[in-house]
Amino acid sequence: MSPDTDAPPEVEAADDAPRDEAREALRDRFAAELGDAVVDSHIAVGSTLWVRVTAEAWRTAGQVARDHLGCRWFDFISGVDWLPSPWGRYENDGFDQPAEPDTEITSSDPTRHPDGAGSAGPVFETGVAGGEARFQLLARVVNLAEHTDIILKADVGDDMTMPSWVPLYDGADWHERETWEMFGITFEGHPGLRHIYLPADFEGHPLRKDFPLIARMVKPWPGIVDVEPMPAEDEPAEDEPAADEGDAEGGEA
Numbered sequence: 001m002s003p004d005t006d007a008p009p010e011v012e013a014a015d016d017a018p019r020d021e022a023r024e025a026l027r028d029r030f031a032a033e034l035g036d037a038v039v040d041s042h043i044a045v046g047s048t049l050w051v052r053v054t055a056e057a058w059r060t061a062g063q064v065a066r067d068h069l070g071c072r073w074f075d076f077i078s079g080v081d082w083l084p085s086p087w088g089r090y091e092n093d094g095f096d097q098p099a100e101p102d103t104e105i106t107s108s109d110p111t112r113h114p115d116g117a118g119s120a121g122p123v124f125e126t127g128v129a130g131g132e133a134r135f136q137l138l139a140r141v142v143n144l145a146e147h148t149d150i151i152l153k154a155d156v157g158d159d160m161t162m163p164s165w166v167p168l169y170d171g172a173d174w175h176e177r178e179t180w181e182m183f184g185i186t187f188e189g190h191p192g193l194r195h196i197y198l199p200a201d202f203e204g205h206p207l208r209k210d211f212p213l214i215a216r217m218v219k220p221w222p223g224i225v226d227v228e229p230m231p232a233e234d235e236p237a238e239d240e241p242a243a244d245e246g247d248a249e250g251g252e253a
Helices: 021-037 055-067 172-183 214-218
Strands: 038-044 048-053 073-081 135-143 148-155 161-163 186-188
Touching (some): 021 038, 021 048, 021 055, 055 135, 073 172
Parallel strands (some): 048 148, 161 186
């Protein structure tokens, strides 16, 4: 085959595609420091830079953002579970009871279908900058002098363990505790993972999609709120005669 005739044509970017040169430069500086640890990126023009890194480079990515890109202000760290709820969208289903989920779906197994029927491909999407795992970490840091921010994300492996950012940003302490409590992600190097909201003996992680929210199953969303019906008009007791029309209208004609 002739390479001149059989090679696929190169696709050129449209000249009028919107550009964000400042964030492109920021992304390139980040990639120059981390190299292959940068897996993917996404630029929301005029808004935000997203960078996905490997799990092993999670703490290093935070250090690069702080020390090399001037992102000294820490905003948040949190987790996300991209799995569609195996219990169904029961907050919109009235009194319908959800189906029982099948066996546990691991973090790095995106091809398992929650109803056990199998799937030809991933059953969940992982947002901008992509991902290959059910659970991801997200963190946002800001350069206050240049008015730029970076949202970092990384896949969480089946061991559900990630490096702690507390040695980099003191404010990460409570954010990692909350993420550990709600998603079950452990942070290596954290000075003291312990509950913030839940009792010490609480079992499960409420922000995982396969955690059953019993209140939503018992009654329609919002479920946890008891809404009393409006009282009906008083009906006469069986042993009391009903008032005649004259009395009801204020007296006899």
